[in-house]
Amino acid sequence: MAKEDQYRNPQGDEGRKVIEEMNEHHRELTSWGLGQISAIEGLRPKKILDIGCGGGNCLRMLTTRYPNAHADGIDISEEAVKVTLDRNAVYHSWGKIDAQVASVSDLPFPEKSFDLVTAIETYFFWPDLEKDLAHAASRLKEGGVMLIVSEQYPNGKNDEALKEACLKYGMNILPNEEVASLMEKAGLKTQTFTNEDKNWVAFVGVRQ
Template sequence: MIKIWNRTFEDMSNWAIEKVDIAESDYILDVGCGGGQTVYNLAKKAKKGQVSGIDISSEAVKSSIEKNKREIENGKVKIYEADVANLPFTSEYFDEITAIQTHIYWDDLKKGLSEIYRVLKIHGQLLIVCEKDKINYHMKSYKENDEMKQLLFEIGFKKITINESGNWIVFICDKD
């Protein structure tokens, strides 16, 4: 199933990532890395940086490690079993953070976003990417774009840009 998700969400992930500038030296975190396809694609862009992935599922972590074995051996990619609500990184560590089709499953959305904000560098960006119908189905709160924007502002993000394409949505959140 995890490998199927790699293929299913790759186009949506790439569409969203193209909306931001990723520097070759960026340190990037993919929250809910699943099978590791987004980590793999990000590592190609951040050639001189580092890409980390976290997932709460040990099976997803194994799959992501398998997908990124070569880059892990080179020290360019790191994969962790971790919960977004308790990230194992120092404050202001990452330039970019992605959350692809994952925030809808977090136990505590506000806590997860607060942890992301903590580990994101000043002038860094968070991309929350999801299918709109999945948001409507899985989320009890924050289904509407304005509700989600308000929560992101409360967390501390200063600028939030929303892009939509068909059933896809990305929130690009700037920390200034």
């Protein structure tokens, strides 16, 4: 498997290396993204889902921020799930974190199961963004929050380079207003936050 494909679905020893790289590379981005929901009044999640959990870094941060919560992770990569559970073995043994192989298109949880759903650096790999957003939103309780974070968005200056990156890695990075519109269509009242210096974006949607 080419290394470019490992970012979509890490496999084997090479995939594990990519997962560890992403854990470190996305640490600051993840912290910034989670910071965008910290001011939401009354957000004290008891049930959390992280879609595309990768190496489990976000799950660990979520468990630290919300110690009374149980956090589930899903990923299409079996290797990513193994790394997540290895990395968070203590939290897993305590019943605070779990992870399994699954797709955003077929989430193995009932509707209205979660108070918070997160997706860090993954929406652009989802097979059908409109349908998958609606599917994920349906797993939120009323008043639940969805956080989607990306380290890239089209800003009018990077569009050509971003287009080349999308072709190389099989991504579909949309303009911010299009992502927000799809979240609204899924029943989420959505705000968009950006870090223009780093070209990061966070979409925060609340289920109505």
